[in-house]
Amino acid sequence: MPAVLECAHLARSFGSLQAVDDVSLTIAPGETYGLLGPNGAGKTTTISMIAGLLTPSAGTVRVLGREITTAASTAKSAIGLVPQDIALYPDLSARENLRFFGRLQGMRGAELESRIDETLEVVGLRERGKDRIETYSGGMKRRANIAVGLLHSPTLLMLDEPTVGVDPQSRNSILEAIANLGTAGMAVLYTTHYMEEAERLCDRIGIIDDGRLIAEGTRAELVASLGTASRVTVRAEGPLDEWRESLAGLPGTQVHATADGVEITCPDPTGTVAAAFERAGRHGVTISGVDVATPDLESVFLHLTGKALRDE
Ligand SMILES: Nc1ncnc2c1ncn2[C@@H]1O[C@H](COP(=O)(O)OP(=O)(O)O)[C@@H](O)[C@H]1O
Ligand SMILES: [Mg+2]
Incomplete structure (x- = not known):
């Protein structure tokens, strides 16, 4: 079976x-990426x-083995795109919007009506399908x-x-609706800046x-790439910079600044926590919270980029 998506x-x-730089990725049938x-x-x-809306400066996109270009192409009919911004007519109902977009896709009659029922069901809007979009909450518009x-x-x-x-x-x-699509065998490409969503939904990330695509794998593979067992988060107040610097030299550790302290990936959490307290005393820093856990994708991102992923 060919890959559903191949970006080279x-x-x-x-x-x-350089907004996108040498990104290659492949999505298998039924995979949520x-x-x-x-x-x-x-x-x-x-x-x-990938959707054929923007011409690449370099590289190729293939969907089911067929190249996607911005020129109208039958290959594009294999793709469904849910854009970041809501693209719906506010004064039409959800049903009327779906009927309009369905006709643009060449769907008609009973087939179209039954697909409208099915998709409204999938996104949990069956009961509200006849209401105008402008009466919907933000979340309903998204759905x-x-x-x-x-x-x-x-x-x-x-x-x-x-x-x-x-x-x-x-x-x-x-998130539930998207998880069900994956289970039903649809290939999904999901973008997010929320680590929890990627962890919850995606087979590969x-x-x-x-x-640049700086790492790729299952959640377990990505976390294992850190090679260290623990993630120590310390929340603190005071002159944080010098304290953070003093922690940077601990053997086998990676220290990253967070908004209110540090996150440290390390092989020896007990020694690391002790050192954080001892050096806090030395630098006039007050520690208000300590958390020891296994690394997560946030740790992977911090480790690779030195930056926090989450919104500050
Ligand atoms: N049409 C455009 N013209 C100029 N810069 C753009 C355009 N679209 C995106 N960019 C820039 O390209 C980078 C990547 O943007 P984008 O793909 O929207 O990122 P993301 O979706 O991950 O937030 C950003 O620096 C953004 O400002
Ligand atoms: Mg975006």
Whole structure:
């Protein structure tokens, strides 16, 4: 079976800015792949090239073995795109929006109506389908936006940060719906800057930063790449910079500044915590909290880039 998606050496620049730089990735049938990276990492630019909306500066995209270009192409019908911004007519109902977009995809009649029922069901909007989009909450609009991407039963569904700015309940129902699609055999490309979402949903995760895919694997593989057993988070107040620097020399550790302290990946958490307290005393820093856990994707990102992934 051919890969559903094959990107080879994809690149895109805007003037002197290299927004996407030599990205190669493959998605297998039924696989949910997460593209995880902070704002500005190049996620939307990558998805736009895969969808054939933006011409790459270099590289190729193949979907089911067929090359995608911006020129109209039948290969594109295998793709469903859920854009980052809501693309719906606010004064039409969800059903009317779906009918409109379905016709653009060449769907008609009873087939279209039954697909509309199915997709509204998938996103949990069956009861509200006849209501105008402008009466929806932010989370419901997002779900209707997802229904549009699903309508023509694509082989590959791409969702660009579909939970940004939605309430926790809608967020959960969106994540559940996407998990079900993966179970049903659809290949999914999911972009996010939320580590928890990538961990919860994705079979494999690519970490993207400054346009480059800097690591790729399952959650377990990515975490194992750190090779160290523990993640020590210390929250503190006072002159943090000198204290952080004093911790940097501990053997086998990686120290990263967080907004309110440090995160340290290390082989010896007990010794690390003791050193953090001892040096805090020396540098006039007050420690307000300590947490020891196994590394997560946030630790992987910190380790690779020296930056925090989450919104500050
Ligand atoms: N049309 C454009 N013109 C100029 N710069 C752009 C354009 N689109 C994106 N960029 C820049 O490219 C980089 C990657 O953007 P984007 O792909 O939107 O990142 P993400 O989706 O990960 O937040 C950013 O620095 C952004 O400002
Ligand atoms: Mg984006």
